[in-house]
Each structure stands twice: as structure tokens, then as C-alpha cells.
Amino acid sequence: MDYRRQTTFSWINTFSRSIMDIRAITIFNHLAHSLHFGRTSRACNLSPSALTRTIQRIEEELGKPLFQRDNRRVSLTPAGIIFKRYADEMEQRWQLLLQELGDNTRLHGEISLYCSVTAATSILPRILGVFRHHHPGVQIKLQTGDAAEALDRLNNRDAQVTIAALPEQLPESVSFVELARTPLLFIAPREGGLPVLDEDGSINWTLTPVILAEQGLSRIRIDRWLSDKQIQPNIYAEVAGNEALLAMVGLGCGVGVVPELVLEKSPLRDRVTISPITPELAPFIIGACTLQRHLGNPVIQAFWTTVHQVKASEDRD
Template identity: 45%
Template sequence: MSASTLSRHIKQIEEELGQILFIRDNRSVALTQDGLKFQRYARETLAGWDVFKQSLGSSAEQLKGELSLYCSVTASYSFLYSILSKFRGRYPQIEIKIHTGDPVPAIARVQNKHEDISIAARPNSIPSVMEFKRIAISPLVFIAPNDDAVLHKLGMNQLDMIDWQTVPMIVSEEGIGRTRIDQWFRHKGIKPSIYAQVSGNEAIVSMVSLGFGVGVVPQLVLDNSPLADSVKVIDVHPELEPFDVGLFTLKKSLSNPIVKAFWDQVSV
């Protein structure tokens, strides 16, 4: 619809509710707190409408509608092809929307109803409203440049005798991986030398391959990286706790036949 028509509809809704839903100026438009409440209500209402429509169908094979997924680029390489090939073959009339990005907000995006399902590593605890289904276990590994001259410059001539207080570390800004790295160093009583904090595991592999330092990434990321031959895995003790990778959705979303169909066809 046109911008003027949209503005008219918004104004009518605001008048009926007696509340301002949007803050407007010449450059931007943002939701007010009441607008955010209305957004949540609208999403829940539309989701309920989809569930009701699907309940009228006589066969699961007739499922129609939309399913939104969120995952990292690596997860899309690793899992989505096999999962979606099977799902699309069985439910060709379901439109699938895929959004990729940093894995850190994956669970929150589902909890905030921006997505139906996300693929991410399972934290030590998850919100009680969430459901999780494992699809893979991935070790969390230390990686160094695969170049002896570069290792020498980094002071890593002997990989079994590394001074972790002086080695430049390239780590995630936040997320499960960062939490486990910090715990590993605390356990050893070491204050690491952080060279860079980056967003995205793929960037860590890139920086390590260029010789900037040592990084920590899931093995899954390394297996799918075009730079895998430019780095090497370092054996450390104790090993970091691996990533438990899987699907996340809201428990109540499993009442939606489309979400349930996708969820059920993924093997544990």
C-alpha cells in the first residue's frame, strides 16, 4: 500500500486505542512502548490465525503458509541444505524465509517472535518458554596460524609449551564461546592478552590465518571455512566444553502445524 494509506491506517488504529504507537520525525520512525505492546499482540494474533487456518485442512500434506528461520552463515552451510531439501519436498506450498547473521541473538530473536525457529548453540540454561532439539555436537578448538615463521613471531615455537599470558588472542565479543574461553583462562589463573574482539567466528578464522594471533572457534566453523588449511588446531588441556547445536523455538509455537512439521522431521 502507499505511504499515505499506511499512515491513515496507523492513525485510525492510534485513535481507536487512544495511544500513540509511533514516534515520528523528519528522519525516522520508531515504536513507542505502547507500540511495542501492540506489535507483540499483532504477532500473537497472526500466529493464532495461521494455526486456526491450518486446523481446517484435511491433510498435513496440504500445509500452506510461511516459516521463518534464523542462523549463522556457517549453520546455513552445515545443516540447512539437508533439512530444507527434505522439508521442501514434502511441503512445497510453505514459503521459507531465512535470515542469517551473528549467532549471539539467535535465541532472543525467537523469544521476541522475530523468527519461528533458529539454529544455535545451547547455553547452559535456556528460558523455560523455549524448546530445544539437538542436531549436532561441535568441539570448541584453539586455532593458530599454519606457518612456522608466523608462529615464531607470536612466540609460539613450541605448541606444547605456550605462554598464554603473552600470546595475542582473538576472541568473540560475546556469546557462549566467549563465556567458555573466559572460564578456561580463569580456571588456569591466567589473564589473557586480548588482541581483538570480533563479531562472528568466521572473522576469527580470517584473522588467525593472517597471523594476528590465536583464536577459538567451533570445529564446525573450521570445517566449513575456505581458510581451514591456513590454520592449525592446538591441543589444550583441559579441552573446552563443546557446542551443543540445535533448533530453538517457543514451546507454544509447536501448536502451529507448520512449525511442528518442520520440528518433527528433524532427527535427533
């Protein structure tokens, strides 16, 4: 055994004997992926000072600094990179241990999910219904927010599974199960005289205010369409999320593009109209995402099996 590997095992053994705190490991792992003390503090329900003390305690036990910190960024030290590999494995082994020590007939643990409000009301209910029926011992932690943040939530360990639109380029580290497809619709206020039309019936983009999403797949696709048509839009506002965009259009502030699924589930659907002059945009492919390495976790694996089962059942229907 080379010196470096022997030293690493010494760190791990020392840490395991003196701390035996899987909570500290979980906190370290989150910070090692997010590289953001504020984000990890919020995600782990810790005060900034408590997070700092936890990391310092691990560093003191190992005798090595794990993070390099300055006013602008956080990064892993060489020791932190080495320890991260073992910390990931320790967290996964802990989950397996809980399963082996628990009731073999029931799955225990927790799973963190992230999706938009629309996905939470339209796609997730059937999946969670089946999963809870088969695995009542699993605690489900659900967060909702802008679908454009879904992959970042995965990479930052804020969520283990997300329900989101498939990006145009999916990272190799992400597993994806398609659950639905929804077209992108060009919407306008039901009242308010928008969009402004020229004499030939085409949209006057100079006079028509446009509401755009700040980020995400719909923004990418509408920007590309506008660029291809050499249209300089009259941008009224940029908002976070499809639900906010639909609300702005419903209030008569401008026109915009939203997925049909969002429109169908929105309480504001009667306040907008689908414009017959619709950009031809590729539809959203919506599904469940998780990092491939998460599939070694029995709870995530069980949820992934449920996703496939629900998908197969819906395909048969």
C-alpha cells in the same frame, strides 16, 4: 463480564470490522516484542515512517495509545499489554484459518529461520530438503548471521526458528532439539610462529596475541578458562562470529578458539593448525530452537516434526 474485559472485546471487534489487516497485526506483534522501531522497520521491510503510520492507525482505531515512546526507549502502555495478548492470538488464528481454507492436502504459509553460515551449510540442508519435499507450499525465509544473536532473534520475532548452540541456561519459554555436538578447538596460524612458547613448552600469553569473539558461548567459556588459570590474555582483536575469528587467525593475527564444525566447513581450514596445547572447554551442543508458543502454528509444528524426524534418522545411521 467485567468492564475491562468488555472494553477489550469492544476494541477487538472495532479493529476487526474496520481494518481486517493481518499485516498490521503482524507488524504490531513484532514491535511489541522487539520494542525497537528500527529493528521492526528492517524486519518487516517498512520505512520508519510507514511503520509509524501503521501503529498510529491501529491506535486511532482502538482509541488508545499502545506504545510509550521517548528518545531512549519504547515500552508498551497498559492498553498495549492487553492488546498484545489478543494480537498474538489473532495472528495464530489467521494461520489456522489459512490452513482450513486452503488445500487440506498441502501446508501453506511461511517460516522464518536464522542460523550461522556454518549451520546453513552443514546442518540445515538435510532438514530443509526433507521439509521442502513434504511441504512444498511453505515459503522459507532464511537469514544468516552471528550465532550468538540466535536467541535474541527469537525473542525479538526476527525469526521463528534458529539453529544455534545451546546456551548454558535455556529459557523455559524455548523448545530445543539437539542436532549435533562439536568440541571447541584452540587454533593458531599455520605460518607465523604462533603461539609464542616458553622454554618449558607452555604458551607465553603475554607475547601471544589472542583473537576473541565479541560475545556468545565460546567467549563465555574461554573467558572462564582464562580466569580459572589466572591468565591475562594479550587481546589483539574482538570480532563478530566464529567465521570472522577463523579468518583473523588464518591471516596470522593471533590465536583463538572456534567450534570444530566451523573449522571443518571453512575454506580457510588449510591456513590454520590445531594447537596441541588446547584448553579443556565444554563442547557446543547445537540444535534447533523455537519459542514454545510458536508450536501452535501449523507451519512451525510441521517443521519441528521434520527436525525430530531428521534427528531420529541420523541417530539410526
